[in-house]
Amino acid sequence: MNFENVEFYNAGAVEKVPGLGDHGFMRIPENVRNQLNDRARFVAMDSVGCEVRFVTASPNVDIFLSCNRPEFSEMGEVRVFKGDFLFQTLPIEPGKVINFRLNPPESFNIASSLAINAGGFSSDVWRLAFNRGATFCLHGIDTHGYAIRAPKADEKPRLNWLAYGSSITNSSLDGYPHFAARKLKVQVQNKGMSGACHMEKEMVDYLVDECEWNFATCELGINMRGGFAPDIFEKRASYLVNRFTATGKTVVIISVFPNCRTSTHTVKPEINTEREDAYNAILSALVEKKNVPNLHFIPGKDVLDDFTGLSGDLLHPSSYGHAIMGANLADKLRKLI
Structure with missing residues (x-):
């Protein structure tokens, strides 16, 4: 063959x-x-x-x-x-x-x-x-x-989407990136790193320099809140934002999706709650400060807008959750691509 x-x-x-x-x-x-x-x-x-x-x-x-x-x-x-x-x-x-x-x-x-x-x-x-x-x-x-x-x-579909993120992006063929891709009639390169989305320089450089894509989404934060101080997160996120936006292609930054440790959904706030809030604020500020037309910010809560879309661990979406996330994200991306 x-x-x-x-x-x-x-x-x-x-x-x-x-x-x-x-x-x-x-x-x-x-x-x-x-x-x-x-x-x-x-x-x-x-x-x-x-x-x-x-x-x-x-x-x-x-x-x-x-x-x-x-x-x-x-x-x-x-x-x-x-x-x-x-x-x-x-x-x-x-x-x-x-x-x-x-x-x-x-x-x-x-x-x-x-x-x-x-x-x-x-x-x-x-x-x-x-x-x-x-x-x-x-x-x-x-x-x-x-x-x-x-x-x-x-x-084949004309547009090629690069999706980087956590296990929620890594997901499966029924995950939100694949659902949204079908709705948008685009191809999606699933580069989610389950439990391992740490925004290393080597990973960012590979995605930007060696992968072929027309637009990208980066779902960031959930895998770093257990072991990285906000200043380290900001340094890595800033490098990612600068490298991706320098391509001139459409780039969408997505903050942490709601979960049981999110400040608006927990009765037991702890260090992960504090870091998640800090990470989300950092991402929003980076996009606002960069202020370029090809860079966009979507809060995770606007993608997963129904908390009951989570599975029993109250972290990972269920099949229903992935479906509503895919539909919501497709609606938002359609206006940007």
């Missing part, structure tokens, strides 16, 4: 994974991730939001995939899309190469071309999208002699 004939999206690097294969999808390349905090070094290997995309007329397409064990579940998961339509959801047993066959749905011959091409992707594009927690490896695509190619520019 000539992998030059397919597109790897959201993969910062394709690397060898011991025991699995040579084509493992890493969201952040090794030379960058190994300069980050300890947790980020393996979270960056999570393939969430990475996609394998291709176009072929073959009536039978055999796919060969594997993954390592996800951090929070027993099985990996790949979702197969035909254009914008979810075609199949498949569990992947860790450590084993699995094979499945794709056959173009007959229903696509019944619906009008206008109907099945109303989203951002052409209905001719096959997409293998990887869910949260594992590193996925592609071992082969067999089209049984039919030609295969990467999608053309006009077969």
Whole structure:
């Protein structure tokens, strides 16, 4: 299989994974991730939001995939899309190469071309999208002699969104960035760092200098309040704001989403509460002081505007929470992009 004939999206690097294969999808390349905090070094290997995309007329397409064990579940998961339509959801047993066959749905011959091409992707594009927690490896695509190619520019959404943030951004294929991207008909590069969004210089430089994007959102603060004084947070946030805005592209800074330690929602305020308030004020002030037309600030409370959208830990959104966050953020971003 000539992998030059397919597109790897959201993969910062394709690397060898011991025991699995040579084509493992890493969201952040090794030379960058190994300069980050300890947790980020393996979270960056999570393939969430990475996609394998291709176009072929073959009536039978055999796919060969594997993954390592996800951090929070027993099985990996790949979702197969035909254009914008979810075609199949498949569990992947860790450590084993699995094979499945794709056959173009007959229903696509019944619906009008206008109907099945109303989203951002052409209905001719096959997409293998990887869910949260594992590193996925592609071992082969067999089209049984039919030609295969990467999608053309006009077969994909025009705009490319870069989403950086905490586990709430890292989320899953049902997380708020992916929901909002569907609403906006854009592509989203999920660069969320679960429990590890520390705004290191190396990470910021990589996102700005090496990733291709048209607009970016940076959800900042929640992962730093437990171990970073406000002055350190301000220094790192200031560097991020300056580097991102210097590109001239649209940049949106999002403050901490409401949670059980937020000052307006807690009966037991503590150091994390104080730091969250300080962080939010710092972010707002940085944007106001910068005062450039491509930089915008959205308070987290305006994205998660229903506290019952949180799960039982009162920190991470539920499926409902991610849905309302995605809808709210899409409405706000639509006015900026």
